[in-house]
Amino acid sequence: MAASNDLISMTLAQARDALRDGKVSSRELTGAFVSAIEAAKPLNAFITESGEQALKMADASDQRIAKGEGGALEGLPLAIKDLFCTRGTRTTAASKILGEFVPPYESTVTQNLWDAGAVMLGKTNLDEFAMGSSNETSFFGPVFNPWRANDSNANLVPGGSSGGSAAAVAADLCLAATGTDTGGSIRQPAAVTGRVGLKPTYGRCSRFGIVAFASSLDQAGPMTKTVRDAAIMLKTMASVDAKDSTSADLAVPDYEQLMEGSIKGLRVGIPKEYRIDGVPAEIDALWTRGADWLKAQGAEIVEVSLPHTKYALPTYYIVAPAEASSNLARYDGVRFGYRAADPKDITDLYERSRGEGFGAEVQRRVLIGTYVLSAGYYDAYYAKAQKLRTLIARDFTSAFDQCDVLLTPATPGPAFAIGSKTADPLEMYLNDVFTVTVNLAGLPGIAVPAGLTANGLPLGLQLIGKAFDEGTLLRAARAVEEAADFKHSPAKWWSV
Numbered sequence: 001m002a003a004s005n006d007l008i009s010m011t012l013a014q015a016r017d018a019l020r021d022g023k024v025s026s027r028e029l030t031g032a033f034v035s036a037i038e039a040a041k042p043l044n045a046f047i048t049e050s051g052e053q054a055l056k057m058a059d060a061s062d063q064r065i066a067k068g069e070g071g072a073l074e075g076l077p078l079a080i081k082d083l084f085c086t087r088g089t090r091t092t093a094a095s096k097i098l099g100e101f102v103p104p105y106e107s108t109v110t111q112n113l114w115d116a117g118a119v120m121l122g123k124t125n126l127d128e129f130a131m132g133s134s135n136e137t138s139f140f141g142p143v144f145n146p147w148r149a150n151d152s153n154a155n156l157v158p159g160g161s162s163g164g165s166a167a168a169v170a171a172d173l174c175l176a177a178t179g180t181d182t183g184g185s186i187r188q189p190a191a192v193t194g195r196v197g198l199k200p201t202y203g204r205c206s207r208f209g210i211v212a213f214a215s216s217l218d219q220a221g222p223m224t225k226t227v228r229d230a231a232i233m234l235k236t237m238a239s240v241d242a243k244d245s246t247s248a249d250l251a252v253p254d255y256e257q258l259m260e261g262s263i264k265g266l267r268v269g270i271p272k273e274y275r276i277d278g279v280p281a282e283i284d285a286l287w288t289r290g291a292d293w294l295k296a297q298g299a300e301i302v303e304v305s306l307p308h309t310k311y312a313l314p315t316y317y318i319v320a321p322a323e324a325s326s327n328l329a330r331y332d333g334v335r336f337g338y339r340a341a342d343p344k345d346i347t348d349l350y351e352r353s354r355g356e357g358f359g360a361e362v363q364r365r366v367l368i369g370t371y372v373l374s375a376g377y378y379d380a381y382y383a384k385a386q387k388l389r390t391l392i393a394r395d396f397t398s399a400f401d402q403c404d405v406l407l408t409p410a411t412p413g414p415a416f417a418i419g420s421k422t423a424d425p426l427e428m429y430l431n432d433v434f435t436v437t438v439n440l441a442g443l444p445g446i447a448v449p450a451g452l453t454a455n456g457l458p459l460g461l462q463l464i465g466k467a468f469d470e471g472t473l474l475r476a477a478r479a480v481e482e483a484a485d486f487k488h489s490p491a492k493w494w495s496v
Contacts, residue, residue: 007032008172009489012076012229015175019065019075026065026075030058030119033077037121037173039495043144045158045167047082048090049122057119064117072236074117079174081165082123083130084110084220085209089120093211094138095128097331097338097357107209108241109178109220116236121174124164128359129328130180130213133188133431135163136422137361145193145415146171146490150456153493156415159189159431165223166193170490176224176233180210182217183316184435187447190223191410191460194449194488196477197223198230201467202442203248205234206241214323215246217316217439227448227478231255234470250468258471263479264298266472269403273309274434276412283409283459286451290407290461293483294476304399304406308391309437315392316436317429318372318385324362325369331357364425393441400466405476409434410447410460434462444470446477449486458488 007029010018018024034051054077061075085091085103092098106114114120127137134157135143145158146167158167162179166189169177179186181199190197198221205220212218222233235255241247270291275284291301333339333353340352358366372381399406412433421428438445444467447460461480465473 004032004035008036010175011225012175012232013226015076016073016232020070026058026061026119027055029075030054030077030121033121033174040171040173042494043146043167043171044141045124045143045164045171045173046079046122047092047094047125047140047164050089050120051122053089054119054121061117061119071115071117073113075119076117076175077119077121078113079121079124079165079168079177080110081126081162081178081180083126083180083211084178085211086110086120086123089123091123091211092140093129094126094140095358095362096139097353098211099139099338101337103209105209108206108239108243109210109237112236112239124168124177126164127161128362129211129324130161130182130185131324131361131365132160133184133428134421135160135189136418137359139359142418143167144418146494147193147415147457148490148493152455155418157192157418159192159415161185162189162223166190166195166197169193169195169223169225171492171494176222176229178220178237179223180218180220181439182213182320183439184432186221186223187435187445187462188411188431191447191449192415192458194458194486195223195225196227196230196449197221197447198234199438199445200234200238200470201248201444203246204238204444204468204470206239206244206247208241208243212327214320215327216323217320219439227259227446227474227481228256230446231259231474248468253471255470255474259474259478261475262298263294263476266294266299266405266476267403268294268299268301268476269304269399269406270301271304271306271309271399271406271408273306274408276433279409279412282453283412286459286461287407287409290450290480294407294479297479297483299479302403304402306395306399306437308388308395311388312392312437312440313429313433315385315388316432316440317368318381319389319440321365321369322373322382323369325366325373328362328366333357389440392437396441396443404466404472406464408462408464410462414453414457414459438464443467444473446473448477448480448484450480450484451486452488
């Protein structure tokens with residue numbers, strides 16, 4: 001039996017091969033992760049731990065492997081963002097209003113994972129209803145980044161909204177995790193925790209059974225230790241789904257095979273509008289270094305223009321809250337979720353259930369969304385934002401006439417201290433400045449760890465691809481990964 005640390009530090013691909021070769025059992029592997037999660041409670045990465053259930057799933061996997069009936073992810077322990085409905089297991093969206101909700105059905109993405117033999121370790125923490133960039137808005141408390149700056153014990157944010165999943169992957173509490181990305185919520189936390197985060201093309205993965213934030217922007221994707229692991233996860237997560245009319249009826253290719261090969265002749269676009277004031281010199285230097293890495297491997301570097309980029313953040317923060325206002329109207333204290341005690345009448349029930357059940361950031365976005373959809377303001381805000389969204393998507397179409405992928409920074413800086421930006425929502429929203437355009441255009445994007453700051457914190461680079469061309473995107477991402485040779489992991493301060 002391998003040492004516990006050796007087991008949990010494996011990549012998904014390494015664990016898959018070890019299981020298939022009989023070098024380790026799923027129960028051994030799962031047990032090591034269950035123990036690691038127990039020791040990592042200070043990180044607050046999980047809302048619901050399901051160790052007992054995981055071990056039962058692992059035993060079933062071992063039996064299937066013994067019979068030669070193992071699936072693509074047979075026996076591999078994963079963490080699931082607590083936005084995916086899981087039948088019989090509490091699903092909270094990190095909100096008081098859904099604090100005790102136990103779904104009677106399974107999300108399509110998680111069902112795909114279980115059908116492939118994966119094991120569920122638990123449900124990870126997130127910003128409430130996925131609204132946030134730091135995982136500080138959760139009703140269940142903030143998640144702490146496993147990384148700390150050199151010579152500092154200050155707790156840092158893990159990014160958001162998929163901060164629990166990012167922390168779990170970075171701290172070796174799972175082989176991989178699911179996330180959702182509405183404006184950067186997979187890529188941004190992956191970048192600031194030194195791991196890989198892939199946001200697929202809108203419609204590549206079904207949204208059925210994922211608690212909705214903004215329906216035209218939300219997309220599920222994997223958070224992993226390597227680009228290969230992301231390819232393996234996406235192959236299983238992606239599917240057409242009759243229960244989601246926006247899922248794409250396209251065959252799911254073998255992404256692991258597509259990521260192989262040279263990038264010689266690949267045209268890599270550098271959008272000039274992404275050079276913005278106030279970004280640390282380290283980010284700009286890393287971006288230049290990334291372009292040099294790709295050029296050294298035979299890629300052609302071309303400057304491109306995305307002229308409407310400057311409107312992306314305000315466009316996003318009109319469209320997303322508007323859709324959130326509509327989606328969250330269902331939480332009224334009547335059918336399910338939190339209900340205020342002893343209401344005087346139906347209006348009092350609605351007002352108090354929502355007022356007590358939603359946190360401050362969710363209330364802020366619902367109010368913004370309701371305002372921009374209201375009579376007299378719809379045309380001034382929402383309709384104009386939708387027109388800008390079309391122009392932003394058109395910019396990408398034009399840019400891709402000149403290149404195959406785009407290379408940009410993933411975040412405007414490294415992880416910041418817990419509490420340092422909560423008083424200024426606008427400063428918090430700026431964390432998504434490099435990522436929101438991808439969601440507005442429905443394109444795939446991936447964050448790859450590429451270096452460390454002077455004080456030892458991870459920084460990532462982002463690659464953006466053409467719609468449904470995740471294969472080329474993963475190939476370019478692997479080229480960055482190999483050149484960066486990022487082998488760093490956080491010191492395990494939480495289990496000392």
